[in-house]
Amino acid sequence: MINLASNLQIDATRLWSTIHDTAKFGGTPKGGVRRLTLSAEDKQVRDWFAAALKAAGCEVHVDALGNMFGLRKGRDMSKPPIGLGSHLDTQPTGGKFDGILGSLAALEVVRTLNDAGIETELPLCVANWTNEEGSRYAPAMMGSAAYVGEFTPQDILSRKDSDGVSVAEALDGIGYRGDSPLGTQKFSSFVELHIEQGPILEAENKTIGVVDSGQGVLWYDGRVAGFESHAGSTPMQLRRDALAALSEVVLAVERIATELGPNAVGTIGEAVIARPSRNVIPGEIAFTIDMRSADEAIMDALDKNLRSAAAEIAARRKVEIALDLVWRIAPTHFDARLVDAVQTAATELGYSHRRITSGAGHDSCNLNTVMPAAMIFVPCKDGVSHNELEDAKQADCGAGANVLLHTVLALAGVAK
Amino acid sequence: MINLASNLQIDATRLWSTIHDTAKFGGTPKGGVRRLTLSAEDKQVRDWFAAALKAAGCEVHVDALGNMFGLRKGRDMSKPPIGLGSHLDTQPTGGKFDGILGSLAALEVVRTLNDAGIETELPLCVANWTNEEGSRYAPAMMGSAAYVGEFTPQDILSRKDSDGVSVAEALDGIGYRGDSPLGTQKFSSFVELHIEQGPILEAENKTIGVVDSGQGVLWYDGRVAGFESHAGSTPMQLRRDALAALSEVVLAVERIATELGPNAVGTIGEAVIARPSRNVIPGEIAFTIDMRSADEAIMDALDKNLRSAAAEIAARRKVEIALDLVWRIAPTHFDARLVDAVQTAATELGYSHRRITSGAGHDSCNLNTVMPAAMIFVPCKDGVSHNELEDAKQADCGAGANVLLHTVLALAGVAK
DSSP states (O other): OHHHHHHOOOOHHHHHHHHHHHTTTTBOTTSOBOOOTTSHHHHHHHHHHHHHHHHTTOEEEEBTTOOEEEEEOOSOTTSOOEEEEEOOOOOTTBOSSTTHHHHHHHHHHHHHHHHHTOOBSSOEEEEEOSOSSOSSSSSSSHHHHHHTTSSOHHHHHHOBOTTSOBHHHHHHHHTOOOSBOTTOSOOSEEEEEEEOSSSHHHHHTOSEEEEEEEOEEEEEEEEEEOBOEETTTSOGGGOBOHHHHHHHHHHHHHHHHHHTOSSOEEEEEEEEESSOOTTEEOOEEEEEEEEEESOHHHHHHHHHHHHHHHHHHHHHHTOEEEEEEEEEEOOEEOOHHHHHHHHHHHHHTTOOEEEEEESSOOHHHHHTTTSOEEEEEEOOGGGOOSSTTOOOOHHHHHHHHHHHHHHHHHHHOBOO | OHHHHHHOOOOHHHHHHHHHHHTTTTBOTTSOBOOOTTSHHHHHHHHHHHHHHHHTTOEEEEBTTOOEEEEEOOSOTTSOOEEEEEOOOOOTTBOSSTTHHHHHHHHHHHHHHHHHTOOBSSOEEEEEOSOSSOSSSSSSSHHHHHHTTSSOHHHHHHOBOTTSOBHHHHHHHHTOOOSBOTTOSOOSEEEEEEEOSSSHHHHHTOSEEEEEEEOEEEEEEEEEEOBOEETTTSOGGGOBOHHHHHHHHHHHHHHHHHHTOSSOEEEEEEEEESSOOTTEEOOEEEEEEEEEESOHHHHHHHHHHHHHHHHHHHHHHTOEEEEEEEEEEOOEEOOHHHHHHHHHHHHHHTOOEEEEEESSOOHHHHHTTTSOEEEEEEOOGGGOOSSTTOOOOHHHHHHHHHHHHHHHHHHHOBOO
16 A cells, blocks of 8 residues: 555646636636636536535535535544645636646545545545635635634625625525534645746746745835926926836835845835826826735835835925835745655655745645645746736646645555 | 007906806816816807907907907008917816916907007907817817818818717807818917916016927827736746836936936826736836927937937846837927017016926917917916916916017007
8 A cells, every 4th residue: 555655646637637627617718717706607616626526535515604625534533634725716817727726636636546545544625715816805815814713704704895795695696605614624734736826946947846935925005195297397306206206116116125135025016197197297196015025024124125215215306105004914934844745745756846935825824824734836837827828737737736645645644 | 549558457357357257167166177178168168258259349250170269450451460369178177277368368458458449550369279278189289280280170170089079060069160261360470378387487486487489299108018927926036027117217207308408308197007916016017208398409319318218228127118209299489579579578567587488388389380479478376287276376367468468569569
């Protein structure tokens, strides 16, 4: 049994077919997927996933926020299962891999064990977390955040989408407000496979990212208030141009993150000029800032340097720059034993690999606050994600699923 | 008669009342005016203006594009009249003074001459030009541009607003498609009073701007194409951030215009990030540039330096920056004899004054291409225009109207 298990490989062709077959649920003409959480398309993939888990011998149950669990029994049912999985919802114009790879690879692990007739010592539990993406309902990673107690179920159930539909109504609408109270499905530990959503593995030609940390995040809402005036008749030295001031902030964010790098990033992703006109000097701009680091001390420095740069720019240009810190989450340090287990699996399987920090947030970052958790990354083309062009190689997806399989086997143990 | 004429003053209180009484046509709750060209509100003010001109003894006629003319006879009807006036249409959220001051001051000049029983040697002709603002129909300064032959009447009549209503339909709708063929109303010269729409006179505490030139304009449509990617998982050195690139372009435009100043300005008034998201590095931005100078050589330098800066930024940041020059108009050099006449009138009336360049375009810039033309500026509060907060002082409006009166008298001559 042990030799069989150590030589075991998932069926990369079956996994690849499953990924592409289920991409029809919300499939877009450009080859992406639009599967907003708790939508009709989400119900389609959930129904398919539940049926596939049941067909693979799992007991399926759903909790009060629609988080789905498929339990594969182990020899020792006195211990909580080893969790594996991710999410099946997508961005409005999302791809076929983000979250989906990790969920379907978890199913593939169960199928592979079934085919090989392997019983694990500890049970396994495949999970599909509700609303990881956060596009339809805030916050992102909603199901796992509530699972770990960051929000009450009542709070989450009352959240509304832009059409005024609450999470409770949406869950009822697709029949996924489950019977299991939130948090009753316990795990011994949790392992999540995901595409990197960044360019590092591809650039360094590595197959596996052994994720040892997740970045903490600083989110700001900002506003520049200058003075709107005529582009033709206002001399340069009498201007209080909000866009010129914002431009200095954009470049300051870039410089500050670069100086504090490589373990820091900073981005201005949104900037909207109020009442824009070709011949009017912008007087007011709303913008957002996203800064991240896996190191708390660097996060503090990002915040301090940003505020000091903004104050200097505002004073020199005689404009107001308001910065409102709307979200701060601490960095994630994944469980060292699990990270080692991932690295060992990658090494023994002969895949090139490196330690990596997750730039994005993931359900496993939430789960790691209440249980040992870890993640496995595989490369995606050009680092592109949240985009219909999102792509990954069959071989890399298969490699990631194999690392998931062997990490889970190492954690769960093979029944003697 | 000559002494009477030289001591003559317009009635500043009457002018001020006229400005505020007619502001009800399209008046907004915030004290501004919304009077889009050829709208119902424009018809109201046009009807009022025609009636007032007739009541002041003028013969009123309207040309094929709705330009309105009120002729006050002179002793010598063999010569074309001295023109005076401006426009009565406004921006969607415009003020009470832009264009309106010049039109109503022209009426006030006629009323003042009537009250004093003064006959001029040459006739006078008060004008209200159609669609100076360009908000409902492009181009701006439409009526005067077609009058001087820059566009055919057929071209202009077929232009449509955003609801698909043509200029011809709009003219017919308010009954202002007149009988006079375009361009048949000739002028010996034209003088226009206008608020400065800039901060210079106020900053220097001058009452009158003797406008000797108008800036030439360069308008570009621009686009930055970088690469959209995840704000958390894309290292700083692997980014192709379109907003960071645009920020350098914004600051380059500012620097280039400042270096070529004081006779140059440059502005980026519009910038729209495609698919903006808080945690996505901007991949594509559309923007516009407005650069101006009253000197052709400086306009050439603005264009050259802009293109060279954009190329350098694009190459260094590995993004594309496209610049499409969509409009270029030459600077205006107002007629020297008329400019001197304005300055003489201001001097003799004892008003503080300075030579000034018009930063904005005006109907008189068009008219100056086919006849001697000149302009008179008065200060407006904080240089604000195209805004409901637009404001000017009664004394300054009166001073401007007095300079208009005496410039016109000097050009038309008083009948012996």
